[in-house]
Amino acid sequence: MEQLQEVFSTIKEEIISRTWNLCKGDLEIAAIILRFIIDNNTTFQQQSYLVRLLKKFGNKIDKITILKVWRNCNQINADTHEKLQEICTTSNLDESKEENETKILREMCLHILWNILKYPKRIKYRQINKQALYNHLFKKCYMLSADFEQVLMDMEKNLQYLGFKKGDDDNSYYQNNDIQSLLLWHYYQQLISQQIMYWLCVRIYFVVLIKQVI
Known part of the structure; x- marks a missing residue:
């Protein structure tokens, strides 16, 4: 100094x-x-x-x-403060948007994996109708103000990661039957641990918020 x-x-x-x-x-x-x-x-x-x-x-x-x-x-102090506050708000919205997109993808993958692991011999859970998936994701993105195009693109990558491929008719995704259940279980555990950490952080946030109010 x-x-x-x-x-x-x-x-x-x-x-x-x-x-x-x-x-x-x-x-x-x-x-x-x-x-x-x-x-x-x-x-x-x-x-x-x-x-x-x-x-x-x-x-x-x-x-x-x-x-x-x-x-x-x-x-000018007041004008600068207002502009900086606006920048912070925009930044927080962007972060929230990214969190919502991740949340949608994680929950969708968990749903798919759970059905496959719970009913390993049922073929219907290894087939995903493309239009039904699109409709579900669009609804979720609309509710959470998430970027539908980005979520859709990332979801297709996740499906490939889980062993799914587009069918010849381009109307459905089909999973490779050769993929091992143990590997799918490993993916499921990874996602569920992220889900637990997410809700733990949310819970901690609200506890802190309540203490501040009190």
């Missing part, structure tokens, strides 16, 4: 100290922020606002991005 104080002597020690702390000892990032402050001819109040924004959003948004947004918003 002493090195920063020497290089950026025109910036008050309080700002340098707060910048150093929010960068957690990363000299390079701290120097970039302080250089940015000087280059943009900021007042002490503006510097204080900027450091506060970096502290609040720095764990969610890249610090360089925050600096760019702040400059694009003409160094």
Whole structure:
């Protein structure tokens, strides 16, 4: 920090100290922020606002991005805060969307595997009607606001992984009877463990949320 104080002597020690702390000892990032402050001819109040924004959003948004947004918003604290909040919201929606897509695929694969493992001699569970699958996935994607095209593409890859191939009529998927049940059971265990971890995380989230409310 002493090195920063020497290089950026025109910036008050309080700002340098707060910048150093929010960068957690990363000299390079701290120097970039302080250089940015000087280059943009900021007042002490503006510097204080900027450091506060970096502290609040720095764990969610890249610090360089925050600096760019702040400059694009003409160094206005309220406008920058609103824009950064919007970026965070969009990012959270994208993450939620990806989680929903994964959830749909996992549950569909579990359903298919469970039927095959439970009824290994029933041929109907080794055949999947293409249109019925599409309709089911479309309904799920619509309910969870997931990307149907992406889910459909990933589902076809998963079916291949589970030993399914498209029939000559292109209306159904058929599983190779030679695939071993032990291998399918291994796939099922992998997916079910992910399902358990997912619901465990959801449960922990709600417990924490309830404690915060109380």
